[in-house]
Amino acid sequence: MVEDNDLNYELFEVILELRGFRLSRARSGREAYELVSADPPDLVIMDVGLPDVDGIDLVARIRQDRANAELPFVCVSGHATAEDEERAASAGVVRYLTKPINTRSFAQEIEEILGEVRPGDAHGDNSDGWSTSPGVGRRRDIP
Numbered sequence: 001m002v003e004d005n006d007l008n009y010e011l012f013e014v015i016l017e018l019r020g021f022r023l024s025r026a027r028s029g030r031e032a033y034e035l036v037s038a039d040p041p042d043l044v045i046m047d048v049g050l051p052d053v054d055g056i057d058l059v060a061r062i063r064q065d066r067a068n069a070e071l072p073f074v075c076v077s078g079h080a081t082a083e084d085e086e087r088a089a090s091a092g093v094v095r096y097l098t099k100p101i102n103t104r105s106f107a108q109e110i111e112e113i114l115g116e117v118r119p120g121d122a123h124g125d126n127s128d129g130w131s132t133s134p135g136v137g138r139r140r141d142i143p
Contacts, residue, residue: 001025001045002032002055003076008099012045012106019107029053036062040071043114046093048077048084056084060091072113076101 003009004027013023024041026032029052036044044062048055059073075088078099088096094113097106 002027002029002050002058003045003047004028004049004051005047008047011101011103015103015107016110019111021107021110029055029058032058033062036068036071037065040068043072043074043110045074045076045110048075048088049079056087056091056093059088059093063092072116074110074113 001009001012001023003012003025009025013025016023024035026035029050032044032046032050044059046055046059050058055075055077059075062068063071063073072094073092074095074097075084075093076097076099077084080096080098085096094116095109097109
């Protein structure tokens with residue numbers, strides 16, 4: 001999860017960990033790039049308004065690496081615009097959510113997104129064996 005705001009991160013963390021997800025956190029674009037490059041996760045939740053880089057631009061940069069070309073990204077923003085949503089779609093973002101998020105449906109949306117990604121799609125193999133069925137198995141870290 002890429003989120004610079006502590007309160008927002010804590011909310012995401014509580015919601016997702018209650019559903020069995022494990023999160024890794026990056027507070028900046030640089031930290032996110034390094035984290036994803038070192039060990040690509042199953043999904044990245046990206047804040048659009050980071051202090052050092054535009055989150056959508058960072059998605060495009062990360063996806064330029066062939067190892068991350070199919071990595072699913074969810075962008076979240078407190079200042080969503082139609083232009084940002086179009087840019088996000090062009091960068092390959094699978095879902096664009098506006099803050100404040102719907103706390104009742106957020107974890108389910110993440111499970112649905114992961115269910116749409118077949119094992120191996122994001123990483124080229126199925127060696128980690130995670131299940132795409134909601135609530136079955138646990139995924140690797142979500143930065």
